[in-house]
Amino acid sequence: MHNIYFMKGNLLMANANLTNARKAKNDEFYTQWADIEKEVNAYLEFDENVFRDKTILLPADDPFESNFFKYFATHFNDFGLKKLIATSYDPSPIVNTQLELSLFDDNNEQDVGMTRKISRAYRIELTDVSDFDENGRINIDDVEAKLLAEKKHIDKGKKSKILGYLTGDESVGGYSAGDFRSAEVTKLRDEADMIITNPPFSLFREFLSWANPLEKRILVIGNMNAITYKEVFPLIKDNKFWIGATNFNVGMYFYVPEGFQYSKTYKFDREKNGKPANRVPGTGWFTNIDHGRRHQPLSLMTMEDNIKFSKHTQVQGREYDKYDNYDAIEIPYTDSIPSDYDGVMGVPISFLDKYNPDQFEILGGDGFGDTPPTKTYSHKAKVVDGKRMKSQTGTMGAVIRQDAFGKGTFFDVGYPVKAVYKRIFIKKRS
Numbered sequence: 001m002h003n004i005y006f007m008k009g010n011l012l013m014a015n016a017n018l019t020n021a022r023k024a025k026n027d028e029f030y031t032q033w034a035d036i037e038k039e040v041n042a043y044l045e046f047d048e049n050v051f052r053d054k055t056i057l058l059p060a061d062d063p064f065e066s067n068f069f070k071y072f073a074t075h076f077n078d079f080g081l082k083k084l085i086a087t088s089y090d091p092s093p094i095v096n097t098q099l100e101l102s103l104f105d106d107n108n109e110q111d112v113g114m115t116r117k118i119s120r121a122y123r124i125e126l127t128d129v130s131d132f133d134e135n136g137r138i139n140i141d142d143v144e145a146k147l148l149a150e151k152k153h154i155d156k157g158k159k160s161k162i163l164g165y166l167t168g169d170e171s172v173g174g175y176s177a178g179d180f181r182s183a184e185v186t187k188l189r190d191e192a193d194m195i196i197t198n199p200p201f202s203l204f205r206e207f208l209s210w211a212n213p214l215e216k217r218i219l220v221i222g223n224m225n226a227i228t229y230k231e232v233f234p235l236i237k238d239n240k241f242w243i244g245a246t247n248f249n250v251g252m253y254f255y256v257p258e259g260f261q262y263s264k265t266y267k268f269d270r271e272k273n274g275k276p277a278n279r280v281p282g283t284g285w286f287t288n289i290d291h292g293r294r295h296q297p298l299s300l301m302t303m304e305d306n307i308k309f310s311k312h313t314q315v316q317g318r319e320y321d322k323y324d325n326y327d328a329i330e331i332p333y334t335d336s337i338p339s340d341y342d343g344v345m346g347v348p349i350s351f352l353d354k355y356n357p358d359q360f361e362i363l364g365g366d367g368f369g370d371t372p373p374t375k376t377y378s379h380k381a382k383v384v385d386g387k388r389m390k391s392q393t394g395t396m397g398a399v400i401r402q403d404a405f406g407k408g409t410f411f412d413v414g415y416p417v418k419a420v421y422k423r424i425f426i427k428k429r430s
Contacts, residue, residue, distance in 0.1 A: 031198060031221065033067045035252055039219070040071070042245030042291040044079075050289060052080035054217075057192035059180045062088040068196060069124075073143045076129040084126040085188050087166060089178035121166040121178030123188065180210060193217060194289075205231045213241050213288045224248045224282040227349045228368040228422055232286070236352065237362045237369065243352045244285025245293050252283045284353075297359045303338035312336045324401045324417050325375040326366060328425050342430075346398050346423035363425040366397035371425050381412040388412070398423045 043050045061068045069086045076084060124147065132142040132149075150163040166184050168177030175182040180189075180199075189195065189210070194217040199207035204226055211218050213235060226232050235241035246252075303320065306313045312333040313319045320338070321330045328344035331337050334351045344363060355362075364371030380396060382389045386405045399417035402410065410418050 031067055031252075031254060033071060035246070036067055036071050039244055039246050039285050042293065043219075043287075043289050046290055046292045049080070051194070053082045054193040055083040055085065055191055056081060056194045056196055057188055058084070058086040059185055059189070059195065059197050060089045060178060061086050061197055068198075070140055072196075073126060073129060074140050076126060077138065082127070082193075083191075084124075085192065086124045087178050087185055087188065088121045088123075089176070121168070121176075123164055123166055123184075125162055127162075180207060186210070189216070194219070196220070205229055208232065217287075217289050219244065219285060219287045219289055221252070221283060222286045224284065224349060226286065227352060227424075228365065230368065233365060233368050235288075237364070239357050241286060241288050242294055242357075243355070244287045245291045246284050247353050248282060248284040248350060295356060295358065296354075297356050298334070298337065298354055300335070300337050300339035302340045306336055306338055310336055321400045323398045325373040325377075326371065326398050326425070327374050328398075328423075330398070330400055330420060330423075332420075342428060344425050344427050346420070346425055349422050349424055351424060351426070359429060360426045361429055363427055365425060366423045368422065369425065377411075377413040379413070383410040383412055383416070384408075386410075397421075 056072060058066065058068050058072070066086070069084075072079070072081070072084050126143065126146075129138060129143060129146075131138050133145040135141075147163055150160045153160050154163065166177040166182070168175055168179065168182050168184065170176050178185065180186075195211045196219045198221040199211075201223060204222060207220075208218075208231055211220075218241075227236065232241065301310065307319045313336050322328070323330060323346060326344075326346065328346045329341070331345045331347045334347060334354055337345060337347065337351075346366065363369070366373075377396075383405050385407050396411055396417075396419050399411065399413075399419050402416040402418050405412070405416045408418065410416050
């Protein structure tokens, strides 16, 4: 389940589609099985035993709407899991559901248009997936049959080690049932070896601190801008946390509920497998589980060849400028990194998609790392397309000195400078 309260899939807050979703209370987004499978396969190819004997926690993932649960439950034996734990959130909006509603009493259901809400959160703990329905095959149907049997035990007043309700600690000033910060889910976190989910975009920092990548293996979906967070970047810089196997530039599609109203200006909607889907650019995976792509060295040209042959350097018109306020040169695209330059370079944050820690060292960032500027400016006026704006506000990281105020956004610091988007400072390893 991917509820925007949790910002499942890290959907951009500025996206008009999300505004529509919040207004309509129709806010479930679902990660595709194919995206999960593609990402997980990269870790299995690097280490076929990466999940063996591990306890995996899927917080806030309603099992029979979540492809995370379906995927890992289906492959429980293939991966050699020790335990799979999934928790749901209260209240949990369910779209087009069947099994979930049969797992709980009818008086816990409430019709809301096309959406049904289960008013109680629950946890599922699987330690075994076998041929429960005795049809000669082991698949998700066996998990369904097992859970239905456990529900009958609960209905008879018996306790179940597999299925149970979460109560939360909201009554004592804590969190709602199923909230990752609640005492119940935190206890499950302590038991887990790995935490895999789509954490809240709005709570990404808090979720990461809660999950603690220094102690747990983590695989989560996030927005590319999270790279610059002070809770994230130091971990990346110290090689404790990195980008997953799927390139950020690909973006991800998430299933959206029936009747979801797209913004008129949004152009990325499409049908996938008969369901409406929403593309979220700049969305990908963060992890501290190793994979092969991060050990592939970048193939690069020399600075001279880049200037001569690369369209990316030619289109800039000013190749390899030095920043006015950082002791580094500007690299506008990852493939423009010169193979023969030993100094400090400022590269786009999308560089981390191709970052090989054996090839390059990360030194810091412009405003979000620990690299101090060589120059600060006492005042700055914002200039847009050559016209001075009334507002004196505006952020400025690494800037390049210009000959004159031109088209785009500049700053007047006594002479024209043009800011570049967030840059990571790197240096080639010798």
